[in-house]
Amino acid sequence: MLNRAGKLLSMALVLLLSACGKQEETVKVASPPSVSVITAEQISMEVREETIGSLEGMMDPTVAAEVSGRVLKVLVRQGQHVKKGQEIALLNPVDYQLQRREALSEVARLEALLENQQRSVERNARLVERNFISQIVLDDVKTQEIALRRQLEGAKSRLASIEHNQSKTRLLSPVDGTVESRLVAEGDYVKVGDPLFQIISNQRLRAHLPFPESIASSIRPGLEVRLNTPTSSVEIVSRIRELKPAIGAGNRAIDVLADVEDQPGWHTGASVSGVVVLGVRENVVVVPEQSVVLRPAGEVVYAISQDQAQAHQRVVRTGLRQDGMVEIIDGIQAGEQIVLDGAAFLTDGARISVQKEMSVQADS
The missing domain is CATH 1.10.287 (Helix Hairpins)
Known part of the structure; x- marks a missing residue:
């Protein structure tokens, strides 16, 4: 019996040692994380200020009665497009x-x-x-x-x-536009000055763009402004017409005005996004946003060793951010390779496996 128990114990020890060996072997063969890398490059970056404002119609007349009389016929309906000079109503x-x-x-x-x-x-x-x-x-x-x-x-x-x-007594549309509201019906008696129709014309619009007071000294009439609105896929380039002299009491913003003329799909009252280019900075070192991660030391990127087997943490100072790119003021030089995809999961000195190399132009 003792002999048999000893044999069983020996077999158990052998199995245990074998399992530990396999686990140790598994740990030893675990591969390092796969990452993609990118090379920091120098480009020119625009110094921009972006904001969201609204569009105001500059030609939205209210057609009122210029003489007294009874309405014989109303010739247009709400939502109908009218031409300048078209009859819209007849008085007796x-x-x-x-x-x-x-x-x-x-x-x-x-x-x-x-x-x-x-x-x-x-x-x-x-x-x-x-x-x-x-x-x-x-x-x-x-x-x-x-x-x-x-x-x-x-x-x-x-x-x-x-x-x-x-x-x-023949009421005519003063502009090309759309009848926004009809305030009169056949048989009504109207007096001089009574409003009858509201016509909205999108031929000439004015964009109101609020910008923070901190850049008031940098914005001036004549600067180029790029405008977009959700109702149209067309981006237009206009110029700042004027700045309202007063700063808004509620938002501490300056109201910048730019005109939009004869643009199909642009509508009074719609929102508009505006981008003002204040200048251009040359030879700026940039990297994609996802390569910059936050650590206790601050914002960092992971530079690749020469043998592309290890990632080293670099604390960086960032600047402009636009179009998915970040300006690196200090901490990395143009031409250095850094981790792109996978940077969020690394630590200083981590072993890596490079699977793909990308360029700033392709990534952006």
């Missing part, structure tokens, strides 16, 4: 037609009186030449002629005013 013109007839009659009466008075002046002038009447009589009829001529001018002016008012 009967009152002005009657006034025009009356004014025409008055003009005709005065023209007849003036024609008769001119003949009278001619007759009296011949009589004065023959000394049949005095000069005073001639002067009197000439004065009457002048008075009739002035009355005729006044009557013609009144006729022109009536005809002008009659033309205002």
Whole structure:
């Protein structure tokens, strides 16, 4: 029995030692983590300021009644596109037609009186030449002629005013645009100044871009600004038209204005993103954002050893960030290889296996 127990114990020890050996062998053959690497390069970077603002329509007129009258017909509906000069509503013109007839009659009466008075002046002038009447009589009829001529001018002016008012019974669209709201219906009686339609035109828009007061000294009229809006895939390049003189009390921002003209798909009230280029910095060392990780020592990148088998931690000082790239002010030089994918899982001096080499241009 003792002999048998000893054999079992020996077999158990052999199995245990064999398992430990396999585990040690497994640990020894574990491969280092696979990473991709990239070379820090020098490029030119724009010094930008970005913001989000809104678009304001510069041609959004409210069409109001210029004369009083009852609405005979409304010719457009809400949401309809209209052209400049297109009829959008008709008011009852009967009152002005009657006034025009009356004014025409008055003009005709005065023209007849003036024609008769001119003949009278001619007759009296011949009589004065023959000394049949005095000069005073001639002067009197000439004065009457002048008075009739002035009355005729006044009557013609009144006729022109009536005809002008009659033309205002045809309401026309002042711009190309879309009917935003219709505030009148057929049969309504409107007075002078009553609003009837709101027309929105996107032919000329103004972008309001709030920028922080800290860069007020760097932004000036004439600088180039790149604009984008969610309602259009087209980026346009405009220029800063002006800066509002007051800084916003609520947000401490300066309001920068830029114009947008004749851009399909751009709409009043939509949001707009603006990018102002304040300058260009040459020979900037850049690396992709994912290669910069945060550690207790600060922001670091992992530089690759010459044999590409080990990663060494480098504390860096960063600057501009744009388009997925980070400016490295200090800590790494152009031409050095650093870890790209996998940097977040490394420590200083970690063994690595390089699987792929990339370039800044391809990555960006």
